[in-house]
Amino acid sequence: MYFAALLARTEDGWEASDTELDDVETLSDLADLAREASPDEDTVLVLIEQEDGWFGVVRVEGEDEDPRIYVSDAAAASRSSYGEILLTDELLGREPGDDGTDLDALDLDGTEDGEPADDDADTGAGSVPHGPVGDAQILEDLGVSEKELATLTEDAVNTIAEALGASEVLETVR
Numbered sequence: 001m002y003f004a005a006l007l008a009r010t011e012d013g014w015e016a017s018d019t020e021l022d023d024v025e026t027l028s029d030l031a032d033l034a035r036e037a038s039p040d041e042d043t044v045l046v047l048i049e050q051e052d053g054w055f056g057v058v059r060v061e062g063e064d065e066d067p068r069i070y071v072s073d074a075a076a077a078s079r080s081s082y083g084e085i086l087l088t089d090e091l092l093g094r095e096p097g098d099d100g101t102d103l104d105a106l107d108l109d110g111t112e113d114g115e116p117a118d119d120d121a122d123t124g125a126g127s128v129p130h131g132p133v134g135d136a137q138i139l140e141d142l143g144v145s146e147k148e149l150a151t152l153t154e155d156a157v158n159t160i161a162e163a164l165g166a167s168e169v170l171e172t173v174r
Contacts, residue, residue, distance in 0.1 A: 001050070001051045002021075002048065002049065002050050002051075002080075002082060003047075003048070003049045003051075003157060003174065004018075004019045004020075004021050004046065004047065004048045004049075004082070005017065005018055005019060005046075005047050005157070005170060005173050005174070006019050006033070006034060006037045006044060006045070006046055006047075007044065007045040007047065007161065007164070007166055007169070007170065008037045008038040008042060008043070008044045008045075009038075009042045009043040009044070010038070010040070010042055013165070013166070013169075014161075014164060014165065014166035014169050015037075015169060016161075016166065016169040016170045016172060016173045017037060017173060018173040018174075019033065019046070021048070021082055021085075024085060025085070026085060027058075027067060027069075027085055027086065027088055029085075030046060030058060030067070030085055030086075031058070031060050031067045033046075034046050034058065034060040034067070035060055035062075035063065041061070041062040041063060042061075043059065043060075043061055043142075044059070044060045044061075045057060045058070045059055045060075045139075045160075045164075046058040046059075046060070047157045047160060047161070047170075048082055048083075048086070048157075049156060049157040050076070050077075050080055050082070050083070052154060053073070053076045053077075053080070054071065054072045054073040054076040054077045054080070054083060055071075055072045055152070055156040055157060056069065056070065056071045056072070056077060056082075056083065056086045057069070057070045057138055057139065057149075057160070058086065059135075059138050059139075068134075068135045068138050069086055069088070069091055069134040069135060069138070070132065070133075070134040070135050070136060070138045070139075070149065071083065071086050071087065071091070071132065071133050071134050072132050072152065072153075072156065073130065073131060073132065074087060074091075074092065074128045074129050074130070074131065074132070074133040075128050075129065075130040075131075078128040086134075087128065087133070091133055091134055092128060092129075092133065132149075132150060136149055136150060139160065139163075139164075142163075142164055143163050143164060144160055144163045144164070148163070157170070158170065
């Protein structure tokens with residue numbers, strides 16, 4: 001089960017809104033959705049959580065800034081359509097369009113139908129890492145340290161909202 005919410009910082013504090021990601025196909029779409037939540041170009045956080053699997057934070061600041069991204073477990077998120085939105089080539093350290101398959105590196109030694117020649121066949125450079133990726137300092141100035149972010153697992157979105165002083169407004173959209 002997924003939960004996604006937008007938290008927009010305003011002069012009066014945080015405002016939360018439930019967000020539907022069904023029409024979001026790219027990180028650019030997600031950033032545009034976040035920017036719409038704050039016409040004054042204030043900080044907007046997109047919080048996405050898959051129950052007991054992974055969570056992601058996208059931080060958008062103004063029109064010209066690139067979104068900052070943190071994903072708690074890239075491998076788990078890569079198996080999710082919402083996670084794939086966040087896991088850009090840049091975030092994973094890949095060249096654009098590189099799907100991780102390097103035809104020059106394949107061992108074409110007669111193994112049948114993609115059968116691995118050894119136990120290390122799936123550890124190529126293009127594989128998605130287990131564990132966190134992205135900007136671990138994404139919430140540092142808002143009161144959630146890199147160390148705290150790295151230790152979050154279950155109920156991460158609520159824990160982040162509580163640290164930001166936004167748990168009550170988040171609860172209204174949950």
